[in-house]
Amino acid sequence: MQIQDLPYPDPGVPDARSGPRFLWWLGRNQLGGQVRSLAWGMLHFLAVSGLPFCVGLAIQAVVDRSGTRLALSGGLLVLCGACIALGDTMLHRAAVTNWITAAARVQQLLARKTAQLGSALTRRVAAGEVVAVSTGDVEKIGWFVEALSRFASAALTVVVVCVALVVFQPALGVVVAVGVPVLALAVLPLLPRATRRADVQREKAGRATELASDTVAGLRVLRGIGGEELFLDRYRRASQDVRRAAVRSARMWSLISAIQVLLPGLLLIAVVWRGVDLARDGRITVGELVTVYSAVMLLTYPLRHFEEIAMAYSFSRPSARRAARVLALERVMDGDGSRAAAAPTGDLYDPSTGLLAPAGRLTAVVCGDPDAAGLLAERLGGHPAAEGDSAPSALLGGVPLDELPLDSARAAVLVQDKDPVLLSGSLRELLDVPASGAVRATDALEAAQCGDVLEALSQGSLDSGDPMVARITERGRSLSGGQRQRLALARSLITDPEVLVLDEPTSAVDSHTEARIADGIRALRTGRTTVVLTSSPLLLDRADEVVLVHEGTVAAVGGHRELVRSDSRYRAVVTRETDEEAAAGRAGADTVRELGRLDEMEDLEEIEETA
Secondary structure, X not given: OOHHHOOOOOOOOOOOOOHHHHHHHHHHHOHHHHHHHHHHHHHHHHHHHHHHHHHHHHHHHHHOOXXXXXXXXXXXXXXXXXXXXXXXXXXXXXXXXXXXXXXXXXXXXXXXXXXXXXXXXXXXXXXXHHHHHHHHHHHHHHHHHHHHHHHHHHHHHHHHHHHHHHHHOHHHHHHXXXXXXXXXXXXXXXXXXXXXXXXXXXXHHHHHHHHHHHHHHOHXXXXXXXXXXXXXXXXXXXXXXXXXXXXXXXXXXXXXXHHHHHXXXXXXXXXXXXXXXXXXXXXXXXXXXXXXXXXXXXXXXXXXXXXXXXXXXXXXXXXXXXXXXXXXXXXXXXXXXXXXXXXXXXXXXXXXOOXXXXXXXXXXXXXXXXXXXXXXXXXXXXXXXXXXXXXXXXXXXXXXXXXXXXXXXXXXXXXXXXOOOOOOEEXXXXXXXXXXXXXXXXHHHHHOOOHHHHHHHHXXXXXXXXXXXXXXXXXXXXXXXXXXXXXXXXXXXXXXXXXXXXXXXXXXOOHHHHHHHHHHHHHHOOOOEEEEEOOOHHHHXXXXXXXXXXXXXXXXXXXXXXXXXXXXXXXXXXXXXXXXXXXXXXXXXXXXXXXXXXXXXXXXXXXXXXX
């Protein structure tokens, strides 16, 4: 896979049982890129390691006054230089490709999991953790995948050089062959502690990211209650915790780096000491001593990749663990479905509450508990509220939604929750959603009463007066709550699904706009099944049927005005009337009627006296 071929047609099914297993699965799926990077790395490192042999050969040629061998040494140096340049260039290219393609694979997996879980994701994993995984953690995982092939080529190069030195000059080669493994393994006792400190740093950084994300998401509310300073202090403390953890981690890694510098220096001193004695005794030539010395000095270059892979693994392991935790989440309903892909039609029925929404009609549902209303909306769309929820699936035309493939279930029933998200981009991109094509964007915007939103976007557009090309900021933060709500409603109306479930679609708009929206929804959704969960009298009065859900079951069904007169529970939710107020109202009505009867009696008495 090359960068220009991204995205992957299918990123695969990850092994999300643990962080190391996920890294291993990712490495196996990058096998082709790893082999190419390994090959170019071997060329680069072996060419670097060949320089000491060429230099030693040249020095010995000068000592022996051999022009032929000196020329041969020069040619070999030029060849090594060309191989170093080519190998380094192609190694960097291949390694970066591995990094980018691995990161892209992880991001595609996260995007697919987000789409599968829907709104249930943020109920099971903090939004800040999802952000941390899809940004910083993806980078750390890609770093490990990139460093893996470089480490493998460096390790093979060290083995080859040690064997070559033993063959070339056994007296000094044995010293190098014994000393190099010591150099490579000397830091192993420190790695567990360094890894633990890196884990602590990543956890604290993740919590700080979660806190920052939650603070930004609720900034308007915080300003309204004057709580921004409180959350700012919390973030400062979390940031200082991250700083202290990073310093503790950096101290350990600096110690490892110091050891990686100190021990090769000691090995170099030992080689020179031993080599001088051998040269003084005439057992090795000056060229051989220079060759071994240069080889040991240059071995510190590939040995640095041992430290890099240790750091990459230490930092990527907690990142991989967090990514695996998100990717291991599953929907309660079967994503593949046990039925063939189909587009069911008919009545929508919820066995848990007994709610029945007749096909082709506008049904309003009143719940006294907003949380219960949200859970009901999720269940009607085939989105179970939580893992382990034993509530039976909603049925559309007698077909359980959890037995349909995910795509079919989503196409049949669309749920707009009470806090819909607007993605950044132009208005045209926002409304470019899978749809039947029967509803035009202009009709949906008109039904949702988005005229003032279009005017505001036109005035804010720098390129032209066309509101469709105006940019909408992330989550629509430049718009008011009512404007965001109406644009989200227009987006839902454009899709024109078989069943549309709206959870409080007009809670942030004024009553006059709400009345026009109610008329627009009714007109545009004629012949389609629409379920609106609301307590707004304006919406309820325009519904074909109103259902009261009380304590988890259907308690009453009828028209809005009928239920207001006949059901005190319905009246309490819709009019916010308490029992005391209702009793006082009834007492007042009785008093008025009694006074009326007394007036009538007085009038009759006056008439009789006159007669």
